[in-house]
Structures are given as C-alpha cells and as structure tokens.
Amino acid sequence: MRFSLNDNLNNLNYFWQALKVDEQNGQFTHKSWPNKHWQADFNFPELVPSTNLPKNKVVSTVKELTNPEDLGLEIKNQLVIMNLKLAQLNELLNDSNHVNIVKLSVGDDISKWVKGCGEAFGYEIDSDIIEHLLNNENASIFAYMKDREIAGTAISYKTGNTLGIHQLGTAPNYRKMGVALSLMQHLLAQALTLKCELVSLQASKAGLHMYEKLGFKPLGKLTGYSSF
Structure with missing residues (x-):
C-alpha cells in the first residue's frame, strides 16, 4: 500500500x-x-x-x-486519498456520453471552463494558471458540454504509470445528471489508452460513493490546515 x-x-x-x-x-x-x-x-x-x-x-x-x-x-x-488499479476496474466503460466531452487545446477560449470549474467548486480559478497548464504535455483539460454550456470539468495529469484526476466537478445546474460519472469513464478510458497502471485522486465526501463504486480504494487522508 x-x-x-x-x-x-x-x-x-x-x-x-x-x-x-x-x-x-x-x-x-x-x-x-x-x-x-x-x-x-x-x-x-x-x-x-x-x-x-x-x-x-x-x-x-x-x-x-x-x-x-x-x-x-x-x-x-x-x-x-484513493487509487484504482486499472486491472481491478469494476465499472464497464460506457462511451455513449463521451461525445459531450471535449479536450481543450492551446489557443482555445478557456473563460467558460474557468467559470464552470469555479462554479462547480465554489471558488475562483486563476485563468492564467489554466492557460499555462495547457502547454504542459502531461496535462489534459476536459469539459463536459451541455447546451453549449460547461456542465462539468476535469483535469488529468500523468506521472510515470499513474494518471491523476483533478478538478473533477459538476456545475450546480447540472448535478444528478451523470456528468461526473461520464467524465470519470472518459478519464479511465484515457488511462487505458495511455497504458497507465494506476489512477489516483483525492476525494471529497460528495464523490466518495461514485469512486468506491468504480473500484477506488482509500489509502489515507490529506488534510488542509490554515491559520486563524
């Protein structure tokens, strides 16, 4: 472990x-x-x-x-802190909704993605940081589009044989519609394509049930402290 x-x-x-x-x-x-x-x-x-x-x-x-x-x-x-060994993947990958998922590229207008991600998590995202990340060959930035709006966001980041999942969130108006699960299935398919052995993430309580259903196993906790 x-x-x-x-x-x-x-x-x-x-x-x-x-x-x-x-x-x-x-x-x-x-x-x-x-x-x-x-x-x-x-x-x-x-x-x-x-x-x-x-x-x-x-x-x-x-x-x-x-x-x-x-x-x-x-x-x-x-x-x-959770990991999934791809050899132990529990959930069959469903490609039916992946047509709604787009990968951002250098030069794309990222303003809607930044706004959508900020709404999903309840804090402001620095657009300069996302613009910078688009130039990183290890990073992939995804959006789930619905009615030309950002319904969900995700970032994957590859290190060695591990694909990390970050900023996976759903905008408030699109929750309980399977957006997060579709993004997860897309990211797991990406991990398989990249021949990764492990998928990693750090889960909030809101996402625990979905991750556990997919086969992710808890390894510990990551705690954030701030001064008061």
Missing part, C-alpha cells in the same frame, strides 16, 4: 508544481490559485508558529495533528 500511496502523492506533488509555484528549502507555495503550501512528501512542514505560514495559503499534509489549535491552525478541508 505504501508504494501506491507514494504514487498518488507523487502525482499530486508534480501536478501542483505545474500550477506555478515558488520553492524554498524543499517546500512549495502556489503564487495564486489553488493557494497550497506543501512538502514533496506531504509531511507536515516545520513552520511553527503559524505566523510563519505563507499568507492565505492552505498547508496540505498526510499528517493529522492532534491539537492543531495549539499551533494556531484549524482544519480547512480533508480529502480521502
């Missing part, structure tokens, strides 16, 4: 590094969205007291602090 956990975190580490970062003493900080601060191994950085933390950033770590308030910290979010 440790090997698979490392693959998951390695993918997340390199994906986040692809989103414009500053690096100092083995620690990384985003210049803007998604506003994370972390170490490559996702252990808790030695930045006590919390006044030393970068302003308006969330420290992401696999370590669950017993008393984070003693360090001037509070839990901002907590995600379940």
